Amino acid sequence: MASPPAVLATASVPTPACSPAPHASGRPVPWVAPVLYAAVLAGGLYYDVAGDAPPSPAKVAAFVAGLVTLSGLDVLERRRHRVRTPKGLAAALLGARLALFAAVAAADTAGLSRVLFVLLPFSAYFAFGRRVAVALAAGCLGLLIAWLSITVPGWHVTAAYVSDVLMFGLGLVLALSMAAVAVGEQESRTRLEHALYEVEESHARLTAYAERVAELTAAEERNRLAREIHDSLGHHLTAAAVQMEKAEAFLDRDRATAERALADARSSAARALGEVRHSVRALRGEAGPFRLSEALAELVRRLDGGGPRVTLETGGDESGYDAAALRTLYRAAQEALTNAFKHAAAGRVAVSVTCGEARARLVVEDDGGGLPPGPREERGFGLRGMRERVRLAGGDVSLTSEPGRGTTVTVTVPREPAGAV
Structure with a gap:
């Protein structure tokens, strides 16, 4: 699922138009x-x-x-x-x-x-x-x-x-x-x-700065919501669409398989609704603690069996990491797995995450057809959103791919919080 393009942009604050500078008011004591x-x-x-x-x-x-x-x-x-x-x-x-x-x-x-x-x-x-x-x-x-x-x-x-x-x-x-x-x-x-x-003049300039900051803050919030919609709803709706296509393909040949696909589609839709509720609770400050290993395990469990075989390997202690950094890794894994299921035609996808003393590292590797040559960021907004999210967390994204030899996505984030995501 392609997300909307990023709208956050920087611009210089225009100098406000002020009244002319005052001058002497006239000759003193002219009388x-x-x-x-x-x-x-x-x-x-x-x-x-x-x-x-x-x-x-x-x-x-x-x-x-x-x-x-x-x-x-x-x-x-x-x-x-x-x-x-x-x-x-x-x-x-x-x-x-x-x-x-x-x-x-x-x-x-x-x-x-x-x-x-x-x-x-x-x-x-x-x-x-x-x-x-x-x-x-x-x-x-x-x-x-x-x-x-x-x-x-x-x-x-x-x-x-x-x-x-x-x-x-x-x-x-x-x-x-x-x-x-x-x-x-x-x-x-x-x-x-x-x-x-x-x-x-200073008041007018500060007013202009405040208006510009409000515009940039609103644009940044729109970007954040766009990434959340793409990474959460987009993933589940993509899975539901795949399952419904599968149900349609097997409806006349294998009714049991079609019914399982429909059940999986309903499950994906329910998980999308759950993501919406979780986002609302997060905006209200009511969301509970986030565990990366548990979230990845649930993600892999839902995907395994509906396409490529997915394996998960976790290591290290995530308790000292900021929740925003861990959620960044989870969203990156979601995006990489969605791309592998939709575009890679892979038979196997391996997910591994290691929480070290200074940095956490996520690797998603598939054995699919790889990406064709050309600028990869222009193939959709998912990778762009991933890079934006990881950059806000102070981390890095590395993508290696060759035609016919699969794709590997590597994401690292620091242990210390680096900003809201």
Whole structure:
């Protein structure tokens, strides 16, 4: 009886499709510059309206135009470069802002515009890093002191000017601190987003692996059931078919022989049903202990007299062997005997099994016509299933045959368990 082809196959697990890797979510604290521009604009206009001297329309226009230009420059930069401005362009923009800050300060009669200069190291922190920002902050403070030294002799003994310098220095420190905190928070958020992305990607990959393992496990179980059906039901149904053919051939010539053949066919069918019940009990974990010598003796007893003469020789101690390994030898003997009865046209079949200290060895030898030349695995799926079963048990199968000189099947399995069969 030919079994279905093996369906177990290995394949690489496909890489799951995941969402794109996260990126930085935008510029940190983008609201600082607009708020500062608005505060300077409101303070300067209020001073012009509430001051004692009438404001100069040209200076007010230059003051407002400078702040509007600064705001528009920031909007354009954020639209063109949402996350980070290239260093070359960032340097050019710092220069442009410095010129605009100076122009706004020159047009500001209230004197509030010098606070805008804290935005230079603040912006430089995001584009060039901490060292450049600190150096630029020191430069801005130095320029303020130099400007006061040139334009206001003795400023350092005037409390108002000293207070202005101290407040400007404090503003620089606060701006650098805010920039450092914002950059650190952005980096932490980016790392967290990347970590979450990697977790999602790993989860998707593990899900794909689990699905593939489930597929391979199901395929392996189908293979195992296919081998069981072939080796158990196939053997008994083949025997029943042979006996029914014999009964049909002797029905008119020797009724007694035909009736014995029918009885043997019924017996084979009953044994097939018993195999099914045994398999169900095994799947439920209710099967009793398996004895190889007893099972082989029963197998030979049922076959002897219905075709070639079958002899059995057993030796060694099977008590230390795994039940799966012993059942592998039994199924191999079943397959070899079925082939000998169906195809070999043999007059004698010798079965011998020896359970040694390290390995058990089964030999099934017949004196039939042998196998014709050619790839033997392609002649049916029985030998393929035998090889699969024995390989899972960690053993080997050897087949020698020559036309007209019989066939010998040798199977060895190790004493230690080598996996489920």
